[in-house]
Amino acid sequence: MKTVMKYFVPFLLLVTMILFTFNISSFAHGSKYCNGGSETMGWKVYCSNYTDGHAGTSSITYKYSTDLEDKYKNYSQTAAGRWNMTGVVDISYSSSSPNIIKQYNDPNTSSVASVYTSSTNNNHKEVWTMYYNEYHMNNYEFTERNGIATHEMGHTIGLVDLENYMNIDKIMFGSDGVQVKYPQFEDIEGAKEAVK
Numbered sequence: 001m002k003t004v005m006k007y008f009v010p011f012l013l014l015v016t017m018i019l020f021t022f023n024i025s026s027f028a029h030g031s032k033y034c035n036g037g038s039e040t041m042g043w044k045v046y047c048s049n050y051t052d053g054h055a056g057t058s059s060i061t062y063k064y065s066t067d068l069e070d071k072y073k074n075y076s077q078t079a080a081g082r083w084n085m086t087g088v089v090d091i092s093y094s095s096s097s098p099n100i101i102k103q104y105n106d107p108n109t110s111s112v113a114s115v116y117t118s119s120t121n122n123n124h125k126e127v128w129t130m131y132y133n134e135y136h137m138n139n140y141e142f143t144e145r146n147g148i149a150t151h152e153m154g155h156t157i158g159l160v161d162l163e164n165y166m167n168i169d170k171i172m173f174g175s176d177g178v179q180v181k182y183p184q185f186e187d188i189e190g191a192k193e194a195v196k
């Protein structure tokens with residue numbers, strides 16, 4: 001009995017310490033924690049409400065504005081498919097989705113396509129709208145349009161534009177043509193963080 005007690009107390013202490021350590025680490029990796037990434041890492045995530053937020057879920061839906069042309073529906077479907085192939089997200093059409101894909105025609109902006117987040121909750125996107133600017137989209141080849149749509153779909157997940165030219169080989173590179181048409185390894189790593 002004496003011997004048992006002698007080892008029991010240190011054992012209890014050890015168990016308590018292990019539980020405490022696990023609690024700390026599970027807290028650190030819980031929903032409140034978000035790794036924003038960096039240009040060096042090759043991916044960046046909108047961690048907070050103030051910067052658009054991230055999906056916070058692997059399940060993302062979208063619907064179309066009533067006047068959206070079929071070609072834009074097709075680019076969007078292709079884009080969703082390219083992200084779904086990564087196994088990290090499931091982006092699908094839903095007529096009840098709060099997220100809408102629209103088109104417009106404006107020569108007075110340099111924006112080719114964009115995603116605007118109008119509502120976030122707890123750093124997660126609640127409502128976003130994707131816009132294709134017909135005026136500029138028309139200047140790109142078919143394969144490039146699909147690449148642009150895939151880039152924009154990356155924004156709906158919560159990925160940020162990359163600006164450093166060392167990241168020109170990533171789908172989330174934000175300018176200078178469309179060198180890449182599919183999510184790359186680093187884009188996928190970022191998406192893994194953005195769905196948390």
Ligand SMILES: [Zn+2]
Nearest residue numbers: 151155161174
């Ligand atoms: Zn972008």
